[in-house]
Amino acid sequence: MPADEQPFPSVWTRPQSQRREQPALSREQIVSAALELLDAEGIDALSMRKLGTRLNAGATSMYTHVANKDELLELVVDEVYGEIEAPATGDPAGWQAAITRSAHSMRATLLRHPWIVSVLGEAGLAYLGPNVLRLSDAMLAVLEQGGFSLKAADQAMNTVVAYIIGASTSEAAWLTTLARSGQGEQQWADRLWPTALQAVEGYPRLRRLYAEQRAQSLSDTRDDDFGYGLECVLHGVAARLAPHADL
Template sequence: MPDDQQPYLSVWARPQRPRREQPPLSREQIVSAALDLLDAEGVDALSMRKLGTRLNAGATSMYTHVANKDELLELVVDAVYGEVEVPAAADPDGWRAAITRFAHGMRAALLRHPWIVSVQGETGVAYLGPNVLRQNEAILAVFEQGGFTLEAADQALNTVMAYVIGVSTSEAAWLTTLARSGRSEQDWTASLWPAAEQAVQDYPRLRKLYAARRDQNARATRDDEFGTGLECVLDGLAARFAPAEGA
């Protein structure tokens, strides 16, 4: 089997060719085209053959950079992470403000590419991607600047990411359903209210909550709930790991 098609554990373990040996088609071109295809048609539409057609490229040019769809997804997921602004460790507003901006930026990136939440658990060792590594290093530095030990900073990073990805996964699934329907979020929500209110008639707490949300803007409600949940996460991290003020 040619070296280019050896089964590596990850695209990040694939040796890079010297620049003088690079083929006309670059890795960046492949990733950009794959990202456009995923955004337009979803993950089920992605295939090496379809991508090659879109790039007007033969298999040899593509397999120089990626052996299969799994490696391609590793690259594209890392590219999405690269869209998120990396927080500065010495943020004048403190670690909470820096992590809050990062979390909102991460959520926004995931919702711009809702297909990503269905592949994140299938992208091998995506944590070795350069954008993910750069991002994680920056977030660890933010927490350390806030007084966390390195071990606590790592736990805090994992907790924040679990929250952001968990909430965004549900939101992305909802937005994907909306996109297939061709309807706006507000119209879809309004059409569901009669059935929803009927369904909760025997559940007084849910009935009260549904009634309070009857005329709210659906997108604004999602934004507010994400922000409130994030504050709760940061409150918990501060209480467990951050040194008391003046300590």
């Protein structure tokens, strides 16, 4: 069925091909090559033609599995989500710790593949992918076991994920800029420092803040900032569950 004739144009809603002959390429090969290309060159480098050249394959071999670039991105996004550690149930009182571990795993995964943050809102029905569904259901299970209703668990999960993606988007943009510059994070900071000091000369609080941060590792600072924000989000979510609890 052509993509423009599907009820919803998505790789997850398109019926699988009934061709009897074995296609020259597997879906796994196509997704793996696309992921390598995206990690190496970024989202702007991805095209069906370039991927075909990379695989030394014609369009027919690829179009057996994906109708277009949008469907390909749905598959690759789901492949990346397969790297995220899903939280495990078992301790109702430990839901915050379980969600925290999964949140840190999600952030680390997004930063390993920084191109992904630019397509998360555009990747069609990516949320119907098996790895996305696996992660979502596991998070809901942990929250439900921790005392949330299913609706409240869904709202809490969406809030936590929105924070992770929002924070990771800024970090990914920064890391992408660094990669393009060919400089290390600390090297970039050292070169920028005199200009930054001059810029905040008339702003006493920023000047003090910059001075305090000067000796800190930028990577450690990013880790600390993410952890602090995540803790605030989870405390807020917990307060909605038990408004009178001593948090």
